[in-house]
Amino acid sequence: MTTLIEPESIHEIRDIAQTEQQIALFLDFDGTLVEIAPSPEDVKLDRRVAPALETLRLKLGGALALVSGRPIAFLDEMLTPYQFDIAGLHGAQIRMGGALRAQSDAPDSLHEALRELVRFANSHVGIIVEDKRISVALHWRLAPTLKDEALDLMRRTAAKMGPGVRLQEGKSVAEIVPANASKGGAIAWLMATPTYAARLPVFIGDDITDEDGFKTVNAMGGLSVRIGADRESRAMHRLASPTALHRILLEAAENGHLSAASFTQG
Numbered sequence: 001m002t003t004l005i006e007p008e009s010i011h012e013i014r015d016i017a018q019t020e021q022q023i024a025l026f027l028d029f030d031g032t033l034v035e036i037a038p039s040p041e042d043v044k045l046d047r048r049v050a051p052a053l054e055t056l057r058l059k060l061g062g063a064l065a066l067v068s069g070r071p072i073a074f075l076d077e078m079l080t081p082y083q084f085d086i087a088g089l090h091g092a093q094i095r096m097g098g099a100l101r102a103q104s105d106a107p108d109s110l111h112e113a114l115r116e117l118v119r120f121a122n123s124h125v126g127i128i129v130e131d132k133r134i135s136v137a138l139h140w141r142l143a144p145t146l147k148d149e150a151l152d153l154m155r156r157t158a159a160k161m162g163p164g165v166r167l168q169e170g171k172s173v174a175e176i177v178p179a180n181a182s183k184g185g186a187i188a189w190l191m192a193t194p195t196y197a198a199r200l201p202v203f204i205g206d207d208i209t210d211e212d213g214f215k216t217v218n219a220m221g222g223l224s225v226r227i228g229a230d231r232e233s234r235a236m237h238r239l240a241s242p243t244a245l246h247r248i249l250l251e252a253a254e255n256g257h258l259s260a261a262s263f264t265q266g
């Protein structure tokens, strides 16, 4: 397993890893719990992971949430029969303790934008439009040479939609999301609730959208962990792959012990 630690963060990580404070665990989904796949519907979750997460959720007094760009309904399907706390659509939806606590409205001009994006996809092989009802993603993983054209279209579309939305770039994807939604905001919201408060936040993610979550947990004195070492990141620590993370989660579920140190050793 490759483990890279930025030199300036070593002390901080050592301090965090030695604390006995109970953690609140926040997990991204794509690229973190599952490997990146050619298209959004191709992802496969190792069947051991959902039961392990349920064991850990109970161990953490409920303080475990998924923080993802996916809709809650999709993640429920992937993790069935378990229902976790979830901040979906990059923070535009939050479900906690089995109840929907926050959900942004779909931007007014989303339908029109969607029509334009579908038109583009229909005339460009390999482009995928993912309609998430409150947000929309345009994927070019299967047509990498169309990246500039697709990104330009998304920039122009988002600009036309106005200040109610923002553009979220990711791995071979750009998404139009409600302007007030962010992963950092969702983590901060959850950390203000009794289940999560007073715990040390640990957030694990892999993509540009997760940088906002890393910033939030760093500011709270928590631990940020990035899956992959392919670019600069605010994350304090790195794990090589979803498989490396699975190993930690499965072992922790087995032995009943999970702390910040679990993610920084090995």
Ligand SMILES: O=P(O)(O)OC[C@H]1O[C@H](O[C@H]2O[C@H](CO)[C@@H](O)[C@H](O)[C@H]2O)[C@H](O)[C@@H](O)[C@@H]1O
Residues within 6 Å of the ligand: 028, 029, 030, 031, 032, 035, 036, 037, 038, 039, 040, 041, 042, 043, 067, 068, 069, 070, 130, 137, 139, 141, 170, 171, 172, 173, 175, 207, 209
């Ligand atoms: O916040 P996440 O849970 O990481 O979700 C971010 C986006 O992930 C998905 O797209 C990415 O994964 C796909 C499947 O591996 C891949 O084909 C695509 O290229 C990636 O960008 C998902 O489709 C989006 O809705 C999420 O927002």
